[in-house]
Amino acid sequence: MDTHTTPLIEYLESLGYKVELNNGDSVAKNYDNTNEAMNSLYDGIGLRNISHSGILELRGNDSVEFIHRIATNDVKNLPKEGIAETIFTTEKGRIIDYTTLLNFESHQLLITSADFRNKIVSWLNKYIITDDVKVAVTEKKYYIFELLGPQAESFATLICGNIANQIQPNTFKIIHTEGMLFFLAKIKDIKGRIKFWTISDEDNARRLTKYIVDNKGIFNFNFIGEDVYNSYRIEQGIPATPYELNDEVNPHEAGLMDAVSSLKGCYIGQEVIARLETYDKVQKLLSGVEFTEPPLPESIFVLLDNEGKEAGNVTSYVNSLKFKKYIGLAYIRKNFLEPDMKLIAKDQFHRTLPVEVKSLPFKK
Template sequence: MLESGSPNRLNNDSEAYLAVLSGSGVWICDRSGSGLLELSDQDCRQFLHNQTTNQIQTLKPGEGCQTVFVTSTARTLDLATVYVTENTVLTLVSPSQRENLLLWLDRYLFPMDRVKIRDISPEFAVFSLFGRFSEEQVKTLGLEVLQGQPEASHALFNLGGVEVRVAVGNGLGLPGYTVMVHQEHSASLWQFLLDLDIQPMGEQVWEQLRIRQGRPAPILELTEDYNPLEAGLWQAISFNKGCYIGQETIARLNTYQGVKQRLWGVKLNQEVAPGQDIKQGEQKIGILTSCTSTPDGIWGLAYIKTKAGGAGLTVQVGEATGEVVEAPFLSHQYFTAP
């Protein structure tokens, strides 16, 4: 964590949360606890392509995508963002999963594979930027090249005399960027960005926004109890890429429309502890996985049986009443081959 960076909470949490959702101002959150894995050598793209759900082999330097690590039975391990460079594939993963995924990848690495894997998390700071930059800010930062580009597109920039990698998207489906910088330059870059009238926000706001937007997290929503289709991560899955770990199960679930439960947002009238049953009357139809109190209400994430319905349902969670709502980050669909 930056000495001058964002702690878990700041005294502007409510302001930051509401401003980010409304698109007011530009905000920065220190996400340096994130895991950053580097895959290098000739086969690195093909190797990661074979281990995760999205199309990585055909990505060119400067391109990227979201992808899901799954088990052989398509149970979720983590949602990651991949950035392809000239010589490496940088993979941004959840803080709690970096060591697990390093070991996981090593299990599938054979002597003939021309792949090197390294955990470079301690060497880099990661910042998330939220908001729509003014024309002056874009010009000062030199970000014109990334405007209008797809999620996870990225390039190297010189910001305040420091080389950084800036990528489109901040991991929550909101306007903004992700910035990766060598740890020794992180404090000066942080100050440089604050001097451009970018406001700091604490990690507590990130967690509130995560739940409000619907991004699933390891241990809570991404566990071996669920697959990525149930988790609403269709945007991170390629149905045309061929074989990969867990591919047969995912293809079968899509073909036969076999998703039995889905992740939804829930708007609650009071805060309740995650892990409680979601009910309609006396019937259990799901489970609450996350919950947070925010300036615009109490929001949760829950897996709900597909046959029970989705958005618009009124449900009970312990002593609380809730309404099932769409979560912007999630998608629920079936893929039909052209």
């Protein structure tokens, strides 16, 4: 979805929005407000444009049942205005993508990662045989903004009125206020915290964004670019595609079992995922690492112990904006997961750096 020249993007650029095109999608890298934005994520409210996500529209009488049958979560009885997070996995129980399903009754939206949108479309079409399901990749039809931070609920009430308080977690409602029309979704995220999405067309997204800026009041509010969010998500231990979520790991390892139903029966990959839990076969888990020296950019690290035995691999790292040190996420074998255990990170050029294992989320 190339939104670079839309009025919404032009308005955001006037506020300091720095746009980059990634596979044709407009991605907000930063807003020239790095320190203020990070402070808002921890102590206030941040607004992040996630319209570059994959936004698939599902239509047909069998759509919800179809998703229920092939993905990990129980969505068979997902009510109108209900939301469920579910994972698509391969036959071997490996992650294809972590997605969010919203039920509008007449149709559904499936929100995927930007990285694996096309893979999900191919996966869905592979299994649609006689089902009444039509999958469409939307282009410039829906715009999604994410409100996150400890003041998210209070801020949503300021913008939308008391209806924001009445919305239950993992549901959404239509909002008509100040001449604007949009959907407000209240979502419990991977870490169990509440965040909000606004979903609308481009014109309402632009007007809503301007309304938020004009009426933020005393709230600690800032726009959140992807550079700032990437630091925040690593600090909080939030896995993301294609780094932590890909077809080399399973939901157990990624800590995503809340999006996996153990009661609903078969889905693609179910037997492998169930066996891993039943027989305690999960070998590695997502954890944190702290670098004691700055790593070189674009290094790919394998983790070793002092005897040269492989302990895991680093998936993401960043010079943390909050903690002012280099930290990362890594899949580490369970026998190396003692806090502060010292390991060696070896890159693709055989350069080595000392690291320490840290629990998630990171703390000072």
